[in-house]
Amino acid sequence: MAEKATAGSSGALVGGIGAPIANVLTIAGREFRAYFNGPMGYIVVTMFTLFVGILFFFLFGTLVLRKTTLQPMFQSMSALLPLLCAALSMRSFSEERQRGTIELLITLPVRDADVVVGKFFGSLGVLLVTLLATVTYPIAMSRMGDLDSGPVIGGYIGILLGGGAYIAIGMAFSSYMRDQLSSFIVTVLFLYVLWFVDKTLIFLPQGVSSVFEYLCSDFHFKSIARGVIDTRNLVYFATVITAGLMIAARSLSSRRWS
Amino acid sequence: MATDVMIEARDLTKRYGTYAAIDKLNFSIRRGEVVGFLGPNGAGKSTTMRVLTCFIAPSSGTATVGGNDVFEKPLAARSVVGYLPQRAPLYQEMGVIEYLQFVAKLRAISASEHKARIKKVVDICGLGDALTKDSIGELSKGFQQRVGLAQALLHDPPILILDEPTSDLDPIEKAEFIEYIKAIGRDRTVMLSTHNLAEVEQSCPRVLIVSKGKLAADGAPEDLANRSGKARYVFEIDADSQKSPSHARESSKLHVSIDELMESVRGIDKDLKVMSHASDPGSIAVQVLGDSARDYRRDLFNLAVQKQWTLLELRKDVVQLEEVFRELTVGDAKAGDRIAAAGLKKPEASKSAKDKDEDEDDESEDKE
Numbered sequence: 001m002a003e004k005a006t007a008g009s010s011g012a013l014v015g016g017i018g019a020p021i022a023n024v025l026t027i028a029g030r031e032f033r034a035y036f037n038g039p040m041g042y043i044v045v046t047m048f049t050l051f052v053g054i055l056f057f058f059l060f061g062t063l064v065l066r067k068t069t070l071q072p073m074f075q076s077m078s079a080l081l082p083l084l085c086a087a088l089s090m091r092s093f094s095e096e097r098q099r100g101t102i103e104l105l106i107t108l109p110v111r112d113a114d115v116v117v118g119k120f121f122g123s124l125g126v127l128l129v130t131l132l133a134t135v136t137y138p139i140a141m142s143r144m145g146d147l148d149s150g151p152v153i154g155g156y157i158g159i160l161l162g163g164g165a166y167i168a169i170g171m172a173f174s175s176y177m178r179d180q181l182s183s184f185i186v187t188v189l190f191l192y193v194l195w196f197v198d199k200t201l202i203f204l205p206q207g208v209s210s211v212f213e214y215l216c217s218d219f220h221f222k223s224i225a226r227g228v229i230d231t232r233n234l235v236y237f238a239t240v241i242t243a244g245l246m247i248a249a250r251s252l253s254s255r256r257w258s
Numbered sequence: 259m260a261t262d263v264m265i266e267a268r269d270l271t272k273r274y275g276t277y278a279a280i281d282k283l284n285f286s287i288r289r290g291e292v293v294g295f296l297g298p299n300g301a302g303k304s305t306t307m308r309v310l311t312c313f314i315a316p317s318s319g320t321a322t323v324g325g326n327d328v329f330e331k332p333l334a335a336r337s338v339v340g341y342l343p344q345r346a347p348l349y350q351e352m353g354v355i356e357y358l359q360f361v362a363k364l365r366a367i368s369a370s371e372h373k374a375r376i377k378k379v380v381d382i383c384g385l386g387d388a389l390t391k392d393s394i395g396e397l398s399k400g401f402q403q404r405v406g407l408a409q410a411l412l413h414d415p416p417i418l419i420l421d422e423p424t425s426d427l428d429p430i431e432k433a434e435f436i437e438y439i440k441a442i443g444r445d446r447t448v449m450l451s452t453h454n455l456a457e458v459e460q461s462c463p464r465v466l467i468v469s470k471g472k473l474a475a476d477g478a479p480e481d482l483a484n485r486s487g488k489a490r491y492v493f494e495i496d497a498d499s500q501k502s503p504s505h506a507r508e509s510s511k512l513h514v515s516i517d518e519l520m521e522s523v524r525g526i527d528k529d530l531k532v533m534s535h536a537s538d539p540g541s542i543a544v545q546v547l548g549d550s551a552r553d554y555r556r557d558l559f560n561l562a563v564q565k566q567w568t569l570l571e572l573r574k575d576v577v578q579l580e581e582v583f584r585e586l587t588v589g590d591a592k593a594g595d596r597i598a599a600a601g602l603k604k605p606e607a608s609k610s611a612k613d614k615d616e617d618e619d620d621e622s623e624d625k626e
Contacts, residue, residue, distance in 0.1 A: 016337055104409070
């Protein structure tokens with residue numbers, strides 16, 4: 001309020017400093033709409049839904065198994081999620097820096113943290129829309145036979161949390177890179193390593209392998225997809241999201257690109 | 259109230275590694291002042307403005323905007339400033355109204371006022387025609403710059419910081435813009451950077467000139483021009499002067515080279531600055547810059563008589579602001595070329611800027 005009073009006393013100022021939550025929502029809304037103002041959002045949603053369908057039906061063999069289970073769909077999603085999230089997060093800062101728009105954004109009376117969190121929720125919103133588009137598969141499956149809703153809901157929560165973590169990681173990379181494509185490539189590589197870690201466990205000694213297992217994102221997806229949401233999984237995703245966003249905020253505050 | 263300091267920089271320094279983009283800048287700007295911020299590219303104009311708008315933090319020194327320290331109260335400082343960065347970087351995919359609404363929300367303008375405020379800036383900035391386009395990206399650069407200006411004015415800020423606001427405008431738009439700046443400058447503090455000196459002379463009662471990150475001059479454009487203590491002469495002769503019959507039996511041509519001409523003029527007084535000057539075909543001309551205490555027209559005329567050159571033109575000019583500017587920023591690589599590119603009133607003056615850059619006499623100390 002003290003700051004606002006200073007502002008008010010200096011002239012016929014109409015605006016002021018907004019509440020952090022209002023700013024986060026405004027920035028998230030703009031970010032979300034930016035995907036659908038251009039072709040980007042539609043391409044991402046369509047491609048993801050299509051590839052999940054292809055993997056689901058052909059590679060993971062639902063048609064062969066002839067069982068009404070969505071386990072293979074979540075496996076497909078988990079395998080494709082790094083690509084989706086890297087595509088969603090690459091533009092968050094790299095594009096703004098490339099075009100210079102970041103200068104106008106952060107010279108508005110908003111905190112750097114609000115910008116980062118707003119952008120995160122904007123991308124998360126697009127992820128949510130993408131996941132909603134894939135709901136057609138469970139609906140189709142439920143017509144083929146009885147579908148246990150517990151693992152389906154669990155699976156979606158797991159993918160959403162994991163996606164959030166991936167987006168936060170992608171934003172951290174994006175905040176350090178001027179070029180969207182490099183940001184995309186580095187994020188994809190990093191996320192696949194993170195996803196793949198538990199597939200190498202048999203080569204590792206016991207103590208090390210449990211650490212690596214905990215670090216692996218796919219391990220947590222599988223765990224949640226079983227329909228059991230464990231605190232361990234939640235802590236994992238919350239930690240990754242917080243760390244990613246903090247790194248991005250720090251990078252933004254340092255203005256290292258200017 | 260009229261003496262309120264709205265923008266103040268104290269020993270403001272921004273270093274990138276060992277390179278100081280701005281080096282101990284000191285100035286203050288009061289309420290109601292319209293100040294032109296001049297300097298060649300790389301002189302530190304944008305860096306200074308970015309520090310004042312809290313886009314980047316200074317390495318040392320302090321800056322206050324509307325009484326708010328940019329380091330300690332960045333949000334308060336930003337809320338009293340309307341800022342237009344260079345080349346107006348806007349979200350290309352957004353519509354004009356959509357974008358202004360976005361800014362209005364982040365500026366915490368109450369929702370009930372959005373419509374009225376947006377209508378006002380759309381009118382002020384002449385954006386009516388731009389509203390028919392779906393997105394900002396479809397607008398011309400000039401219109402995008404107007405949208406940038408509209409967002410800077412949206413919250414009716416007491417302070418406006420505009421980084422090269424006229425760079426993408428056509429001459430008519432520029433003239434309109436200058437008129438507009440004069441109008442809003444009556445009750446607001448405006449700091450605008452530009453390379454275009456003609457613009458500054460028209461719209462800014464005060465000018466700050468920066469060179470290599472340091473403040474080189476501060477004052478009214480007329481005062482700065484007078485303070486230079488220089489007078490400028492243009493001296494043009496026929497390149498193929500006719501020798502008079504008394505010196506040669508048959509009429510013959512005497513060819514004078516530009517080097518010879520410059521050398522001879524320098525012979526009058528070693529302190530004279532002599533530069534080549536644009537001339538008509540068949541003639542050669544120099545521009546001479548000398549101390550205003552002595553009138554060099556007599557010397558130049560006598561030189562022509564003595565050398566038997568046909569004198570075509572000899573005139574004395576008042577030193578223009580651009581001259582002062584060039585003097586003060588000597589050594590800033592190719593400054594003159596850039597000024598020329600930015601469009602000077604006198605194209606011939608800019609032509610000689612290069613010669614002057616090479617001439618390493620730094621006379622900036624007598625301007626301080």
